[in-house]
Amino acid sequence: MNSLHSGQSSDLLKNPAGKREMILDAALHLFTTEGFHGAPTSQISKMAGISTGTLFHYFPDKNVLIDQLYLTIKKDLADEIQSQDNPALGSKYRLEKCFRGFINWGMDNPEKIRFLEQFYHSPSIGEAVKVKAGEEFEWMREIITEAIRDGVIRDLPFEFFGVMTCQVLFGVLRLISSNSCEMSVDEIIESGFAMIWIG
Amino acid sequence: MNSLHSGQSSDLLKNPAGKREMILDAALHLFTTEGFHGAPTSQISKMAGISTGTLFHYFPDKNVLIDQLYLTIKKDLADEIQSQDNPALGSKYRLEKCFRGFINWGMDNPEKIRFLEQFYHSPSIGEAVKVKAGEEFEWMREIITEAIRDGVIRDLPFEFFGVMTCQVLFGVLRLISSNSCEMSVDEIIESGFAMIWIG
Amino acid sequence: MNSLHSGQSSDLLKNPAGKREMILDAALHLFTTEGFHGAPTSQISKMAGISTGTLFHYFPDKNVLIDQLYLTIKKDLADEIQSQDNPALGSKYRLEKCFRGFINWGMDNPEKIRFLEQFYHSPSIGEAVKVKAGEEFEWMREIITEAIRDGVIRDLPFEFFGVMTCQVLFGVLRLISSNSCEMSVDEIIESGFAMIWIG
Amino acid sequence: MNSLHSGQSSDLLKNPAGKREMILDAALHLFTTEGFHGAPTSQISKMAGISTGTLFHYFPDKNVLIDQLYLTIKKDLADEIQSQDNPALGSKYRLEKCFRGFINWGMDNPEKIRFLEQFYHSPSIGEAVKVKAGEEFEWMREIITEAIRDGVIRDLPFEFFGVMTCQVLFGVLRLISSNSCEMSVDEIIESGFAMIWIG
DNA sequence: GATGAATGAGTCTTCATTCAT
DNA sequence: AATGAATGAAGACTCATTCAT
Numbered sequence: 001m002n003s004l005h006s007g008q009s010s011d012l013l014k015n016p017a018g019k020r021e022m023i024l025d026a027a028l029h030l031f032t033t034e035g036f037h038g039a040p041t042s043q044i045s046k047m048a049g050i051s052t053g054t055l056f057h058y059f060p061d062k063n064v065l066i067d068q069l070y071l072t073i074k075k076d077l078a079d080e081i082q083s084q085d086n087p088a089l090g091s092k093y094r095l096e097k098c099f100r101g102f103i104n105w106g107m108d109n110p111e112k113i114r115f116l117e118q119f120y121h122s123p124s125i126g127e128a129v130k131v132k133a134g135e136e137f138e139w140m141r142e143i144i145t146e147a148i149r150d151g152v153i154r155d156l157p158f159e160f161f162g163v164m165t166c167q168v169l170f171g172v173l174r175l176i177s178s179n180s181c182e183m184s185v186d187e188i189i190e191s192g193f194a195m196i197w198i199g
Numbered sequence: 200m201n202s203l204h205s206g207q208s209s210d211l212l213k214n215p216a217g218k219r220e221m222i223l224d225a226a227l228h229l230f231t232t233e234g235f236h237g238a239p240t241s242q243i244s245k246m247a248g249i250s251t252g253t254l255f256h257y258f259p260d261k262n263v264l265i266d267q268l269y270l271t272i273k274k275d276l277a278d279e280i281q282s283q284d285n286p287a288l289g290s291k292y293r294l295e296k297c298f299r300g301f302i303n304w305g306m307d308n309p310e311k312i313r314f315l316e317q318f319y320h321s322p323s324i325g326e327a328v329k330v331k332a333g334e335e336f337e338w339m340r341e342i343i344t345e346a347i348r349d350g351v352i353r354d355l356p357f358e359f360f361g362v363m364t365c366q367v368l369f370g371v372l373r374l375i376s377s378n379s380c381e382m383s384v385d386e387i388i389e390s391g392f393a394m395i396w397i398g
Numbered sequence: 399m400n401s402l403h404s405g406q407s408s409d410l411l412k413n414p415a416g417k418r419e420m421i422l423d424a425a426l427h428l429f430t431t432e433g434f435h436g437a438p439t440s441q442i443s444k445m446a447g448i449s450t451g452t453l454f455h456y457f458p459d460k461n462v463l464i465d466q467l468y469l470t471i472k473k474d475l476a477d478e479i480q481s482q483d484n485p486a487l488g489s490k491y492r493l494e495k496c497f498r499g500f501i502n503w504g505m506d507n508p509e510k511i512r513f514l515e516q517f518y519h520s521p522s523i524g525e526a527v528k529v530k531a532g533e534e535f536e537w538m539r540e541i542i543t544e545a546i547r548d549g550v551i552r553d554l555p556f557e558f559f560g561v562m563t564c565q566v567l568f569g570v571l572r573l574i575s576s577n578s579c580e581m582s583v584d585e586i587i588e589s590g591f592a593m594i595w596i597g
Numbered sequence: 598m599n600s601l602h603s604g605q606s607s608d609l610l611k612n613p614a615g616k617r618e619m620i621l622d623a624a625l626h627l628f629t630t631e632g633f634h635g636a637p638t639s640q641i642s643k644m645a646g647i648s649t650g651t652l653f654h655y656f657p658d659k660n661v662l663i664d665q666l667y668l669t670i671k672k673d674l675a676d677e678i679q680s681q682d683n684p685a686l687g688s689k690y691r692l693e694k695c696f697r698g699f700i701n702w703g704m705d706n707p708e709k710i711r712f713l714e715q716f717y718h719s720p721s722i723g724e725a726v727k728v729k730a731g732e733e734f735e736w737m738r739e740i741i742t743e744a745i746r747d748g749v750i751r752d753l754p755f756e757f758f759g760v761m762t763c764q765v766l767f768g769v770l771r772l773i774s775s776n777s778c779e780m781s782v783d784e785i786i787e788s789g790f791a792m793i794w795i796g
Numbered sequence: 797g798a799t800g801a802a803t804g805a806g807t808c809t810t811c812a813t814t815c816a817t
Numbered sequence: 818a819a820t821g822a823a824t825g826a827a828g829a830c831t832c833a834t835t836c837a838t
Contacts, residue, residue: 019822035322037236041808051824056809118320121313123234156390159380163370164394171366181358191355195363195394218798239832250799252835261833417801433720435634438828449803454830514716518709521632554788557778562792565768569760579756589753593761593792616819637811648820659812671807 020058022048027069032115036066036124067129070119075111078136080105091146095153098140099169099196103189106173112171137162153197168192201220219257221247226268231314235265235323266328269318277335279304290345294352295392297339298368302388305372312372336361352396367391418456420446425467430513434464434522465527468517471510476534478503483484489544493551496538497567497594500589504571511571544595566590616656619645624666629712633663633721664726667716669719672710675733677702688743692750693790695737696766701788703770710770734759750794 026047030039041062045055059065081101085094119125122148144161147153153161172192176185185190225246229238240261244254258264280300284293305312322376343360346352352360371391375384382390415423424445428437439460443453457463479499483492484501517523542559545551549561570590574583580587623644627636638659645713656662668700682691700717703710716722741758744750769789773782780788 033322035234035236037234037807038322040806042806052808052826053810053824054822057822057824062808114320121317123232123237154390157380157382159377160374160382160387160390163374163380164367164391167366167370168363168394171362175359175362178358181356183359184358188359191353191359192363195367240834241832251801251833252799253797255834256797431720433632433634435632435828436720439830440828450805450829451803451831452801455801455803458830460829467789479785512718517714521630521635552788555778555780557775558772558780558785558788561768561772561778562765562789565764566761566792569764573757576756579754581754581757586757588759590761593765622821638813639811649812649822651818653813654818 016034019050019054022071023050023055023058023065024072026185028073028111029066030113031066031069032111034119035181036062036122037120041065063124063126064123066119067114067126070125071133073115073127074133075136076109076172077105082139085143090171091143091150092152095147096193098143099165099193100189103172103176105126106169107176110173113170113177117170117174150196164194165196206388212231213326218249218253222249222254222264223271224259225266226264227310227314228270230265230268231310231317235261235318240264261321262325265318265323266325268314269324270328270332272314273332274335275308275311276301276304276315281338284342290342291351293342294346298364298392298395299388301320301368302371305368306375307373309376312369312376316369316373364395367394417446417448417452421448421453421456421463422467422470425463426471426509429464429467430509430516434460434517434520439463439545445464461522461524464517464522465524467513468523469527469531471513472531473502473534474507474510475500475514480537483541484559489541489548490550492541494591497563497591498587500567501570504567505583508571508575511568511575515568515572552596560594563594598784616645616647616651620647620652620662621666621669624662625670625708625712626664629708630665633659633716633719638662644648660721660723663716663721664723666712667722668726668730670712671730672733673706673709674699674702674713679736682740688740688747689749691740692744695740696762696790696793697786700769700773703766704773707770707774710767710774714767714771741744762793765792 023044026041026044027060030044030047033039041055042052044065045052048055055065059068084097084101086097087094089097120130140162141158144153144158148155169192172188175181175183175188181188222243225243226238229243229246232238239252241251242265244251247254254264258267280297282302283296285296286293288296295319319329339361340357343352343357347354368391371387374380374382375386410590421442424442425437427443428445439453442452442463443450446453453463457466477578479496482495482499484495485492487495518528538560539556542551546553567590570586573579573581573586577584620641623641624636627641627644630636638652639649641662642649643651652662656665678695681694681698683694684691686694717727737759738755741750741755745752766789769785772778772780772785778785
């Protein structure tokens with residue numbers, strides 16, 4: 001018996017993506033389409049292909065599940081953007097790269113975007129988690145500071161810039177995905193960016 | 200029986216603000232702080248000062264309640280803005296008046312703003328109601344068209360303008376209410392408007 | 399239609415003993431035979447002839463149910479004993495009357511006796527309730543004091559006398575109900591009393 | 598491989614007191630404080646320092662665990678008392694030695710006493726086990742018979758004497774451990790014994 | 797219209813037990 | 818022997834909704 005091969009095949013059969021990840025995936029879908037209280041844990045585990053008990057083996061309760069999901073998604077987004085950053089380049093270029101990273105990630109992950117939109121304002125996510133998730137984006141503060149020094153954006157507080165940029169980028173993604181306005185994807189993106197650069 | 204007398208006294212004693220309104224008020228508060236499924240109808244009726252059965256006298260079920268609440272709030276906002284409009288004036292002035300109307304209404308009704316933010320993306324509101332609520336703002340299309348003709352804003356579809364403006368105005372209100380950025384209320388508002396005018 | 403008659407019959411059909419009492423009766427039986435955690439609330443409500451939800455209308459949770467049951471039973475016992483007391487009589491006579499009252503009540507209510515035996519030492523009953531239940535018997539302190547003054551029982555603290563008397567009387571009732579010793583009920587009772595009088 | 602060496606080291610490292618005993622110890626504590634159904638096997642194994650699966654290696658199921666625990670404790674008590682008995686001495690002396698043995702064991706093992714009090718009347722212990730546990734004390738029947746012949750105690754059935762003596766001794770231990778009556782330990786013990794001798 | 801007791805399907809969560817490693 | 822992830826039946830409790838009064 002070839003232990004290497006048998007090991008691989010059993011890994012693939014039993015662990016196609018890791019149960020924790022399968023739970024998070026199912027939860028993402030159901031929370032987004034049904035809401036937090038509208039998505040029973042029984043349905044989440046069924047969709048994840050595990051038993052009801054197993055869900056609680058990975059997440060002590062439903063609140064922890066949505067908190068971890070929120071955190072995971074925000075970190076996923078932050079990592080994706082940061083992975084493409086190059087501190088050696090100019091601030092305007094770096095900033096635009098971040099925006100495009102956000103938009104691309106959002107177009108690739110429409111359900112995650114819907115989740116973030118829906119739950120950022122929701123009482124279902126713990127406050128501590130919201131704060132912690134926000135910290136994943138702290139590294140951008142430096143780019144903003146530099147961009148202000150370079151005159152690329154107006155001299156306004158980081159908070160203002162952060163909130164407004166998010167609002168505009170979420171708006172861009174909603175327009176793209178709703179497909180209800182007669183503009184090309186690129187037009188939407190460029191028009192959105194225009195609001196940020198001057199604002 | 201003297202209907203005038205009996206009507207008056209019972210109205211004043213039992214119905215100081217109208218039970219329907221008291222239910223909507225309680226629902227607004229609880230849906231905003233607890234979410235749709237997180238706010239039991241029993242708690243809503245208790246806060247409204249009525250019995251559990253009475254709630255279902257005014258709203259056939261809980262979904263109708265939140266739908267009506269959403270509709271009522273959006274109409275409230277639209278009416279407030281429209282009441283201050285004067286079609287005889289210039290498009291830029293009218294548009295700015297609308298924005299300021301929105302902002303002022305939002306500052307006066309922070310819970311309603313939170314409700315709109317939270318439930319605009321939520322599956323708890325019926326699609327038909329979302330559409331119907333959107334129609335309350337159809338009258339603004341004319342102002343936008345005029346503003347584009349006057350070169351006050353860029354020539355972009357109504358949908359783009361509508362989504363983006365909402366996003367920016369909600370951002371402005373959030374910054375104002377969170378109080379976390381070192382800017383005066385006026386600075387926040389003006390900086391927000393600047394993004395819209397050019398965008 | 400005879401409203402008087404119909405009223406009576408519907409009362410009898412719908413309220414043969416009061417739902418609260420039916421729940422307490424069912425709980426008494428099931429807690430005694432299955433233990434606290436061994437008796438599902440679903441089974442209690444089924445035996446009480448009500449729905450699962452109704453149980454929680456009368457008792458906010460299962461712990462309150464057993465606490466109230468314990469309190470009700472202890473009060474039942476205390477009231478029964480006190481109702482036969484006559485402060486005008488001598489202390490020995492009164493004390494013996496109390497003992498016989500206890501024994502008779504215990505023989506009439508074997509399940510309640512089993513319940514008290516089983517749950518007096520159990521962590522399932524809240525401490526506060528145990529204390530409160532104990533206070534139902536405070537009025538006996540006076541009889542004991544008098545009995546000591548009269549030389550009917552030895553001069554020992556109320557606590558000693560209380561605990562020991564209970565132990566003996568519970569023992570008497572167990573021997574009577576187990577039927578495993580070749581003594582008549584009266585012999586058991588008299589032999590038990592003998593232990594108390596001198597102790 | 599040196600079995601002696603490996604055996605020793607693993608025994609000492611992994612089995613300082615025997616896993617079976619550690620499970621029984623943990624179960625004793627948790628059953629006493631939380632009740633049978635209130636103490637999850639997972640918590641018992643955690644407290645015993647073993648895995649959930651190992652518990653079921655030593656005890657096929659939870660009922661067997663509590664049955665064995667009950668049996669072990671009763672045997673422990675019986676052995677302790679019997680070990681101090683000397684058939685050559687007089688019946689009154691032997692009997693008193695037994696009582697003192699019980700009291701001393703109870704003062705040394707308060708948790709075991711609480712366990713016996715709590716579970717003697719509980720449906721969680723199998724009937725067969727209760728009978729079997731009772732047999733551990735059969736050897737005392739001879740002492741009682743002798744004591745009756747010697748006129749040390751009244752001529753009453755073994756069952757009466759057994760139940761009543763237990764009740765009194767448990768009462769004594771409860772008074773000692775509750776510390777709520779103004780008597781010295783010796784006074785409580787002697788006053789308790791007095792009840793037995795005459796009864 | 798107004799009440800609130802009653803319902804029971806549905807929710808989250810627990811836990812004894814198994815079994816592949 | 819030992820582990821601990823996995824199971825899923827079962828439990829406590831909730832809550833939208835009804836209906837007799």
